[in-house]
Amino acid sequence: MLALAAVLLAFLVLNANPAKVAEQLAGADLALVGVVVGLYVLNVGVKSLRWYVLVADRRIRTPLRSVALYFVIGQSINNTTPGHLAGEAVRSTLLKDATGYPFGRGMASIFLEKTIDTIVTLVLAIGALVLLSTVLSHEATAQLLLSSALITALMATLIVFVAYPSGPRRAADWTFRRLGRWASEETIAGLRRTVDGFLGTFERGTHDISRDRARAATATGLSLAIWLNEALRLWLVFLALGLNVSSELMVVCATLSSFAALLVPIGAGNSLAIAGICALAGIDAHIATTASLLFIMTSVWLSVILGLAAMAVNGIQASELLGRKGLSALKDGEGTLEGPPRP
Numbered sequence: 001m002l003a004l005a006a007v008l009l010a011f012l013v014l015n016a017n018p019a020k021v022a023e024q025l026a027g028a029d030l031a032l033v034g035v036v037v038g039l040y041v042l043n044v045g046v047k048s049l050r051w052y053v054l055v056a057d058r059r060i061r062t063p064l065r066s067v068a069l070y071f072v073i074g075q076s077i078n079n080t081t082p083g084h085l086a087g088e089a090v091r092s093t094l095l096k097d098a099t100g101y102p103f104g105r106g107m108a109s110i111f112l113e114k115t116i117d118t119i120v121t122l123v124l125a126i127g128a129l130v131l132l133s134t135v136l137s138h139e140a141t142a143q144l145l146l147s148s149a150l151i152t153a154l155m156a157t158l159i160v161f162v163a164y165p166s167g168p169r170r171a172a173d174w175t176f177r178r179l180g181r182w183a184s185e186e187t188i189a190g191l192r193r194t195v196d197g198f199l200g201t202f203e204r205g206t207h208d209i210s211r212d213r214a215r216a217a218t219a220t221g222l223s224l225a226i227w228l229n230e231a232l233r234l235w236l237v238f239l240a241l242g243l244n245v246s247s248e249l250m251v252v253c254a255t256l257s258s259f260a261a262l263l264v265p266i267g268a269g270n271s272l273a274i275a276g277i278c279a280l281a282g283i284d285a286h287i288a289t290t291a292s293l294l295f296i297m298t299s300v301w302l303s304v305i306l307g308l309a310a311m312a313v314n315g316i317q318a319s320e321l322l323g324r325k326g327l328s329a330l331k332d333g334e335g336t337l338e339g340p341p342r343p
Contacts, residue, residue, distance in 0.1 A: 005264050005268035008272060009293075020286035021286055024286060032240035046226055048064070048071040050226070052067045053219050053222070060099060062095065066095070070090075070095050072307055073316070076307020084262050091106070094314075103201070104205060106205075107205075111162055118159065121255040129248075132249060136280070136281060137280075140281065168199055169199060233299070234253055237291050237294050237295050238287075240294070241287060245278075267301060
């Protein structure tokens with residue numbers, strides 16, 4: 001996937017004229033670029049605070065510093081792997097290892113974080129598209145609204161599937177029946193206990209966290225600030241290149257491109273989506289491409305540097321994280337907050 005991402009970025013640059021892209025990058029306002037970087041670092045802090053709000057519990061100590069470092073590590077892994085899933089498991093595992101916080105409950109907090117993110121981004125995107133409908137062509141508006149509708153349907157399906165344990169349990173049962181053809185009964189029984197324990201912890205964690213209205217409201221408010229910050233950063237990137245664009249368009253680009261990032265890592269998905277949306281809005285290809293590249297340089301690529309720094313602070317090596325045994329986190333993932341898994 002990394003090779004595919006590199007190829008897609010190269011195609012994007014070649015399609016937009018490499019000489020003009022290089023010229024635009026060289027002429028960017030460095031002071032504004034510095035502000036964009038500063039806003040990204042601020043956003044990382046706000047995202048870490050949001051996760052801290054979701055995992056905070058009086059029964060176990062979860063220091064904000066540790067939560068922030070684990071979030072940064074997880075985000076850097078997410079941005080270099082497709083699906084944005086590996087980093088989530090890593091940060092939950094790190095939190096469990098350091099504090100005893102149950103792995104399933106940590107994943108439940110991340111599931112709620114992603115659910116809130118999905119709702120906020122889609123509401124912002126659709127609202128901005130409505131405001132842009134008088135500016136964009138009918139064809140462009142229709143394409144973007146259709147894309148938003150498809151994303152909404154897909155994300156709603158995923159959220160419902162994960163939120164209700166009967167779905168994952170049926171999927172697990174189906175998988176175990178197939179595995180029974182090749183694995184021993186003892187192995188299957190062990191895996192079943194592991195998955196049942198995780199799903200039980202995940203279910204209780206999701207219920208406990210989501211029913212806390214103050215916590216959910218705080219996380220939602222922080223999510224709104226996060227995505228408005230993303231739109232502001234993208235607007236400043238265009239301004240650094242000498243183009244003052246519509247703030248509503250930047251909201252659409254920042255929010256919808258986040259879903260493209262799930263498919264292609266290292267920012268290639270973001271960059272392609274931003275360039276494509278800007279093309280629909282009539283912005284020159286070389287400026288849109290340059291802005292999209294500068295945007296991911298000051299966010300996605302920067303997150304990798306921050307992640308490596310966080311690993312160094314924690315004394316963790318990347319190879320150690322990637323070599324972690326995923327199921328080991330599940331086996332003892334009930335931690336100190338939960339009782340025994342549900343049957």
